[in-house]
Amino acid sequence: MSNIRLYVLAGIFVLPMVIIFGRLVTVQVLKHNFYADKASAQQSRQFEIPAKRGELYVEENGELYPVALNNSLKYVYADPQLIEDPKEAAATLAPILQSEEKDLEKKLTFTGKNRYVELKQQVDQDVAKKVAEAKIRGVVLRDRDYRAYPEGALFGHLTGYVNSDGRGQYGLEEYLNADLSGRNGQLKAVTDSQGVPLSTQDNIIEEPRNGSSYVLTVDRYIQGVAEKALKKALVDNKAASGSIIVMDPYTGAIKAMVNAPDYDPNNYASVKPEDYGSFINSAVSSQFEPGSGFKPLTMSIAIENDKVEANTSFNDSGEVVIGEYTINNADKKKFGQVDMSLVIKNSINTGMVYILKLMGGNPNEITKAGKEMLYAGIQKFGFGQKTGVELAGEAAGRVKDTKAADIDYANMTFGQGIATTSLQMISALAPIANGGTKVEPHVLAKKVLPNGDLEEIRKNITQERIMSEETADTVANMMIGVVEGGSGYLTRMPGYKIAGKTGTAQVPKANGQGYEENKNIGSFIGFAPVNDPKFIMLVRVDYPQTNTYAERSAVPAFAEVAKQLFSYYQVPPEGS
Amino acid sequence: MYPSTSRLVRNQNLTRVEARVQAGPISVSFMLIALVVLLSLLYLNQVSKSSTLNYRLSTLEAKRTTLQAEKEQLRIDAARLQSIAEARNSQVAQAMTPVQNVSYAQR
Numbered sequence: 111m112s113n114i115r116l117y118v119l120a121g122i123f124v125l126p127m128v129i130i131f132g133r134l135v136t137v138q139v140l141k142h143n144f145y146a147d148k149a150s151a152q153q154s155r156q157f158e159i160p161a162k163r164g165e166l167y168v169e170e171n172g173e174l175y176p177v178a179l180n181n182s183l184k185y186v187y188a189d190p191q192l193i194e195d196p197k198e199a200a201a202t203l204a205p206i207l208q209s210e211e212k213d214l215e216k217k218l219t220f221t222g223k224n225r226y227v228e229l230k231q232q233v234d235q236d237v238a239k240k241v242a243e244a245k246i247r248g249v250v251l252r253d254r255d256y257r258a259y260p261e262g263a264l265f266g267h268l269t270g271y272v273n274s275d276g277r278g279q280y281g282l283e284e285y286l287n288a289d290l291s292g293r294n295g296q297l298k299a300v301t302d303s304q305g306v307p308l309s310t311q312d313n314i315i316e317e318p319r320n321g322s323s324y325v326l327t328v329d330r331y332i333q334g335v336a337e338k339a340l341k342k343a344l345v346d347n348k349a350a351s352g353s354i355i356v357m358d359p360y361t362g363a364i365k366a367m368v369n370a371p372d373y374d375p376n377n378y379a380s381v382k383p384e385d386y387g388s389f390i391n392s393a394v395s396s397q398f399e400p401g402s403g404f405k406p407l408t409m410s411i412a413i414e415n416d417k418v419e420a421n422t423s424f425n426d427s428g429e430v431v432i433g434e435y436t437i438n439n440a441d442k443k444k445f446g447q448v449d450m451s452l453v454i455k456n457s458i459n460t461g462m463v464y465i466l467k468l469m470g471g472n473p474n475e476i477t478k479a480g481k482e483m484l485y486a487g488i489q490k491f492g493f494g495q496k497t498g499v500e501l502a503g504e505a506a507g508r509v510k511d512t513k514a515a516d517i518d519y520a521n522m523t524f525g526q527g528i529a530t531t532s533l534q535m536i537s538a539l540a541p542i543a544n545g546g547t548k549v550e551p552h553v554l555a556k557k558v559l560p561n562g563d564l565e566e567i568r569k570n571i572t573q574e575r576i577m578s579e580e581t582a583d584t585v586a587n588m589m590i591g592v593v594e595g596g597s598g599y600l601t602r603m604p605g606y607k608i609a610g611k612t613g614t615a616q617v618p619k620a621n622g623q624g625y626e627e628n629k630n631i632g633s634f635i636g637f638a639p640v641n642d643p644k645f646i647m648l649v650r651v652d653y654p655q656t657n658t659y660a661e662r663s664a665v666p667a668f669a670e671v672a673k674q675l676f677s678y679y680q681v682p683p684e685g686s
Numbered sequence: 687m688y689p690s691t692s693r694l695v696r697n698q699n700l701t702r703v704e705a706r707v708q709a710g711p712i713s714v715s716f717m718l719i720a721l722v723v724l725l726s727l728l729y730l731n732q733v734s735k736s737s738t739l740n741y742r743l744s745t746l747e748a749k750r751t752t753l754q755a756e757k758e759q760l761r762i763d764a765a766r767l768q769s770i771a772e773a774r775n776s777q778v779a780q781a782m783t784p785v786q787n788v789s790y791a792q793r
Contacts, residue, residue, distance in 0.1 A: 176765045182755055235755050260765035334770040682790035 154300045157307065161292030163255065164321030166269055166282060168330050169555070175330065177265045178283065178375075181258040184238045184251045186229040190220035192248030199246050203229065206240045218248075231274075232256055257283075261330070263372040264337055267391035268328060268553060270502065271375035279378075280389050282324070282553070284502035292321035323558035324567075327363035332356050335674045336366040340649075343667035344370050347632075347654035353393040353532050354671065359540045359637055359646040361568075362549030364499070367393050367533075395503045397529040398650070401615025401660075402457045403633050404525030406585050407538055408465060409454060411487030414581045417468045420588065421449045430460045432476065432517045437463060440614070455591035457612070462523035476516040484519060485512050490576045491538035492548070493530055499551045505531050525613060535635060536648040542589070543609070543637035543646045546582040547573040586640055597661040598634065601669035605683020606676060610636025610668070612660040617653070629653050632660030634668045644679045647671060 137145060166178035186207065193199050200215035207214070207230045217227045229249070233241070238251050257272040259265065270281025278287035295318030299307035307313070336354040344352055356366040371388045373381050381388060390396065412418045428444030430437045439445070439459050445452065453461030467473050470480025488494070494509035508529040510518050521527040530538075533551055540549045550571070556564040589609035592598045597612040613633040616625035632654055637646035647668060654663040676683075709717070766772060773779055 175768060176761075179762060179765065180758070181762055182758055234759065235752060258762045258765075260762065261769050262771060264770055330770055334774065677785075677788070 154298060154312075155305060155307065157297040157299065159295035159297055159315075159318045160255070161294050161318035162320040163257070163272070163276075164286075164290040164292065164323040164558075167323065167325045167558070168328055169325050170330065174325065174558075175260075177259065177261050177326065178269045179258050179260070181232075181256045182253060183231075183256050184233045185231045185254050186233055186238075186241055187250055187252065188218055188227050188229055189248045189250070190218050190224050190227060193218045193220065194247060196220075199249065202244050202246060203241070203249070206237060206244065207233070257375075259375040262376060263374045264330075264333055264368075265328070266372050266375045267369050267393070268326065268367060268501070269375055270389075271378045273378075278502075280502055281391060282326075282500060282502075285500050286322075286324070290321040293319040295319075320560075324554050325556040325558065325564060326553050327358075327365065327555040328367065328553060329365045331678060332366040332671075332675065333368060335671055335678075337368045337370075337372075339667045339670040340368050340370050342670070343649070343651050343663070346656065346666070347651055347663045348656050349651045349654040349663065351392060351652040352667075353396075353648070353650045354667065355393050355532055355536050355648045356671065356675070357536055357540065357549075357551060357646050359543035359549070359643045360547075362537065362540065362551045363555065364551055364553045365645065367391070367553070369393055391501060391503065393532040393650075394497075394499060394501050395505050395531070397505050397507055397531055398631050398652075399528060399615045399618065400525040400530050400535050400633065401613035401631070402459075402524055403535060403539075403611050403613030403615075403635050404528070404530075405454055405457065405462055405523070406542060406589055406611050407488070407491055408462055408484065408523045409450065409588065410542060410577055410581055410585045411484060412465045412469055413450075413584055414487070414577045415469065415483055417483075418450050418465055420451050420584050422468075423447060423449050424453065424458075424461050424464050426458055426460050428460065430463045430520070432463070432520045433515075435517045435520075437520060451588045451591055454585075454588040454611070455596040457524075457592075457597060459524045463520045466519060466523045476519060478512060481512045481514075481516075481519045484522065485509070488522075488528070490548075491541075493528065493534055493538065497533055497537050497551050499533060500554050504533070505529075507531055507534055525615060532633075532648050532650050535633070536646060539635050539637070539648075540646055541576055542582050542585045543640075543643045544582070545579045546575050546577040548576045549573065586637075589636070590640060593636065597659070598636065598665055600661060600665040601634075601636065601672060603669070603673065603676070603683070606638055606672075606681075607640040607684070608636055608638040608672065609640045610634055610665075612665060614658070614660045630658060632657070632663035634660055634664040636668055636672070638672060638676075639681060639684075644681055645672075645675050647675075 163180055165176055165180065167174040167176050169175075190196070196215050196218035199218050200211050203209070204211035204214055209230065214229065217229060233251070241249065241251055255276070259269055259271070268281050270279050270283035272283055273279050276291070278284040278290065283290065296314075296316040297307065298314040300310045300312055301307050336356055340352050340354045343349065351370055353369045354366065355364065357364050369392045371385070373385070373388045378389070409418070425447050426439070426445040428439055428442060437459055440457065443456075445456055445458055448456070448458065448461065450461070452458070463476075464473065466476055466480050466484060468480075469483040470477030488509055494507055496504045496506045510522070510527065518527050537549060537551045541547055552568065554567050557567055559565055586609045589611055590607060592612065593601055593608045593610050598608070598610040601608055601610065611634070613635075615631045615633070617629040617631060618624075619626055631650060631652050633648065633650045635646070635648045637643040649664040649668045649671075651660075651663040651667070657663040
């Protein structure tokens with residue numbers, strides 16, 4: 111055998127071996143990661159382990175009552191292409207799902223495109239069992255987490271709701287969405303040929319982190335009382351909408367927050383498009399001009415800066431001219447010689463403009479210094495900025511800066527030309543009730559820890575003093591006069607000292623040119639008992655038709671709730 | 687070299703015990719078949735036991751899921767029954783009369 115033949119023979123054996131070896135090196139060494147990943151993708155799958163959404167509670171006598179909790183139900187859907195006889199399927203399903211047979215038949219008929227149609231949401235166990243037993247090809251049951259709101263509309267504006275995508279909308283559900291949602295877990299598991307995970311040591315599991323649960327500051331009883339009073343006020347006044355807020359004047363804890371019209375978060379999907387406005391928590395989201403309810407704040411700024419005292423006198427001629435504009439009192443009344451207490455008691459607009467002039471040091475004209483003092487005071491009360499309450503959609507309001515015209519600042523002294531929210535107003539008035547410290551309004555009291563213990567959310571909060579105790583007392587006494595002998599007379603109660611201030615504000619036109627005719631917003635802010643207030647409350651009634659002044663539109667609702675609160679907080683009348 | 691005659695040799699047995707039971711090729715075959723059958727039965731028994739346990743496990747898991755769903759539903763029902771609206775419309779509340787005169791105890 112010649113050497114060439116030997117080499118050829120060797121080549122025939124060696125060459126394939128070299129090729130095979132080279133291929134092995136490529137597959138196992140050079141492209142190791144690529145093929146390892148490919149194999150892993152074929153043999154294993156990633157499953158999402160959903161986190162449990164956190165729940166919301168209120169606390170009563172140490173017990174927790176849920177106002178938003180989870181409900182694992184099923185939903186039924188169908189793939190019409192797989193339905194053999196839509197008519198028969200509809201006839202079977204209609205009584206089980208309590209749906210119209212014709213509607214179902216229409217949904218179950220394949221049109222060439224509809225491969226997925228939802229037949230029924232929130233199906234309970236019994237119905238799900240019946241659907242499964244019907245064994246209709248193409249009809250499928252799937253699990254889905256829903257949210258239940260046991261208090262319904264009563265807490266609707268506070269809780270908001272969770273939409274079909276699992277996202278919080280409005281209220282706490284939206285504000286706390288990330289925190290309530292938690293984080294889904296992952297299971298990376300080796301699967302069988304059907305894709306079913308096998309229990310092996312190679313499985314990687316990342317546990318889900320459930321969402322946090324919270325306890326609200328809101329009191330169910332007070333919330334219920336406020337809701338009832340507000341609805342009655344709206345009916346009595348033929349009013350379009352309204353709000354009531356009850357707050358602890360020392361801590362800023364919201365005890366009740368109700369709005370009308372409201373909606374039931376359990377049935378949010380049934381709200382018609384023209385009623386979508388009812389989703390909005392108008393106590394924190396709707397801006398309005400507060401009107402005379404603002405006067406105690408202007409007064410407190412002037413007193414705190416030593417510009418006026420309770421007995422500072424003022425001669426009211428019934429009108430004051432600012433440039434080309436004339437400001438009058440309500441009903442063009444003239445009060446003559448009055449002191450500052452009477453300015454508040456009788457809600458004298460011209461008196462407030464006089465105070466603005468005194469702030470600038472010149473009783474005859476409005477100066478830049480006066481405007482700056484008022485602006486700084488208003489800023490301290492928190493107007494023009496969000497309060498930071500834990501509710502979605504809070505409005506900041508609007509305050510004109512000192513470059514604004516004199517007439518704008520003159521109007522601001524009695525609450526016109528300034529945009530606020532009900533929550534800003536009650537928070538601003540709280541220092542007058544509590545002796546001068548600013549409060550941060552809040553609706554969250556405690557966090558529920560994983561072991562079930564409760565943790566206070568607001569610990570070691572230092573409250574900023576924004577006026578002296580003397581100033582607060584002086585203004586509070588002026589506000590008592592409003593109830594004892596002024597426009598708040600309908601809330602007088604024997605044995606109880608109540609301080610308050612009415613506000614009947616005009617409504618600006620949408621185009622910003624002037625005010626609406628025959629439209630106003632009536633409000634009343636008050637606190638009681640004055641020597642140690644248990645609550646501060648704001649009642650707002652929008653566009654009342656039967657009573658055009660707040661003393662008859664908003665005050666009666668305040669009186670009704672206050673009466674219940676004295677009993678609830680066990681506050682006996684003085685001298686009893 | 688050692689002589690071929692009987693002598694004591696290291697590591698050599700002194701006596702030989704003859705096997706009393708002797709199995710022929712047929713017996714060995716039968717025994718092998720019996721062994722295979724026995725092992726098969728053992729395997730089948732284990733498989734069926736495992737299947738039964740799996741079935742029991744899946745039944746219990748399904749039951750647990752159902753009970754959990756029922757518990758969740760009952761919790762929601764309990765919360766709804768304790769709601770303000772429910773209390774307000776209850777027969778007890780309907781039968782209540784407003785307080786007329788309140789006497790406060792002296793502290």
